Amino acid sequence: MGMDFYARVRHILESIPSGRVATYGQIAELAGAPKRSRHVAKVLKSAGQALPWHRVLGAGGKIRTQPPDQQAQLLRLEGVLVSGERVSLKQFGWTISPLAFAD
DNA sequence: CCGATGACTCACG
DNA sequence: CCGTGAGCCATCG
Numbered sequence: 001m002g003m004d005f006y007a008r009v010r011h012i013l014e015s016i017p018s019g020r021v022a023t024y025g026q027i028a029e030l031a032g033a034p035k036r037s038r039h040v041a042k043v044l045k046s047a048g049q050a051l052p053w054h055r056v057l058g059a060g061g062k063i064r065t066q067p068p069d070q071q072a073q074l075l076r077l078e079g080v081l082v083s084g085e086r087v088s089l090k091q092f093g094w095t096i097s098p099l100a101f102a103d
Numbered sequence: 104c105c106g107a108t109g110a111c112t113c114a115c116g
Numbered sequence: 117c118c119g120t121g122a123g124c125c126a127t128c129g
Binding site: 025 | 108109110111112113
């Protein structure tokens, strides 16, 4: 058997490039469990700074961490434009072939 | 086993 | 755009 969901999520998170963002739902889908976006959030919460947690946003590109300031700042440091608590997925959304994590 | 929980998401008003 | 409610599902006590 292969990696479990949590290991897959960590692996995927590590490949999000600086200056790009992904959503909880997108990560869950890539990890093969589209209904588990809440669990992706759980991984991020417990992983601390070991993972690029700031590059993950809620649906539509909204910052969900509370307070949102720190995440917004980290994103800006890598060139991501944050308007209010929003990031345009159109411009900064990470896109990758699902086949890249097909195993 | 049961109920509560959560960095979620979507539909609806 | 902002709730609200329902659906979701592993984890915890």
